[in-house]
Amino acid sequence: MIVFDLRCGDGHVFEAWFASGAAYDEQRTAKLLACPICGADDINKAVMAPAVPTKGNRQPSPAAMKQMIGALAAAQAKVLSGSEWVGSGFASRARAMHAGDEPHATIHGQATREEARALIDDGVPVAPLPLPVVPPKQVN
Template sequence: MIRFSLHCDDGHEFEAWFRGNADYEAQAARGLVACPSCGSAKVGKSLMAPAVATGRSREKVALAASPEQKKAMAQLRKLAAKMRENADYVGDKFADEARKIHFGETEARGIYGEATGEEVKGLLDDGVDFMPIPDLPDDKN
């Protein structure tokens, strides 16, 4: 979706959302884009600055969590820390180690590490029980 700044021939300015430029052009050509103030279908695009997402805006979103969300994130952080302290880190060998434990090829123990999407799908297909540990804001800072 893209937001266009528009204006009519009477000078009214307004904004509208479209799937893309081609969608805007098609609707404007059919007279479907009209000024909400006067109803004029003689509408054009105004000069706009692109909206660029920055790291700062993501920080603001993370800091805008409600008290309940902050409490839940703190609980998840504690749970993840407890899981890590009671398990062996196996790095990128997680899928292999989890599969060995599942099939009884090695001693059962708690492990954690990383796995690719393909490895995760394979573990699910093999019926291996595991749970992703979420990366929460500030976990990697």
């Protein structure tokens, strides 16, 4: 895994994780990247400071890495607790709740960039999740 600082055309800087530098290039070319702040898809790598260890070339121990990954998973579980996974039906469910056609609930799921922009343009309160979300049926 590799982390890059990315910048959209509006100047918003955010970080994203990729399996490799090539994975970033593929996703950028396919226009799969979007700014989590404004939704813009003109994304480029931002200048970032190199990660320089304080002493030598120390790396976290495998136990420390496992602990960090566990902490990230726990943070994600906390953010999503009480939220219902609605998968690709997110945009229609969010719109129905906003219109009052369905009771309000906390939901999370998938939406295309176009669906997310349309929701925002229509005043439907949505926000991208800062952590990658694995659909419940795909969890190990």
